[in-house]
Amino acid sequence: MAQIYSGANRSLLTIHATIHGRVQGVSYRYWTQAQARKRSLLGWVRNRRDGSVEAVFSGSDDDVDAMLEACWSGPMLASVSDIETRDYTDKIPESFDVLPTT
Numbered sequence: 001m002a003q004i005y006s007g008a009n010r011s012l013l014t015i016h017a018t019i020h021g022r023v024q025g026v027s028y029r030y031w032t033q034a035q036a037r038k039r040s041l042l043g044w045v046r047n048r049r050d051g052s053v054e055a056v057f058s059g060s061d062d063d064v065d066a067m068l069e070a071c072w073s074g075p076m077l078a079s080v081s082d083i084e085t086r087d088y089t090d091k092i093p094e095s096f097d098v099l100p101t102t
Contacts, residue, residue: 014043014058016088019071021081023053029098031075036096039063043092046099054102058092 019028024047032045032055041063043056055071057064072080 011061012058013061013064014056014088014092015064015068015085017055017057017068017071018048018084019053019055019074019080020051020083022077022079023074024051026077027075028053028078031078032071033096033098035070036067039067041067041096042094044097044099047101049101056088056090056092058088 029045029047032053036043036045036055036057039059041057041059043058045053045055048054057067059067068083068085071083074080
């Protein structure tokens with residue numbers, strides 16, 4: 001499913017997720033940023049022109065799994081219909097940021 005990088009003290013899981021459903025216009029990106037920061041995750045989130053939201057989550061296996069589980073609920077007005085995940089091998093930011101729409 002996703003790549004696992006082994007470090008000296010822990011493994012680091014990094015995934016790219018595309019979230020579909022009613023996820024734009026409901027503060028999904030800012031909710032995601034807050035949830036990711038609570039879990040000490042690195043990465044980013046942004047809207048896509050097709051109406052989906054995409055995000056990269058990087059952190060401990062448990063924290064990334066918990067974040068993906070939380071993404072199914074999202075903020076109060078969101079309605080998630082599907083979450084696609086795949087490997088992510090590009091550079092990971094040193095924080096968790098909201099990026100411009102692509």
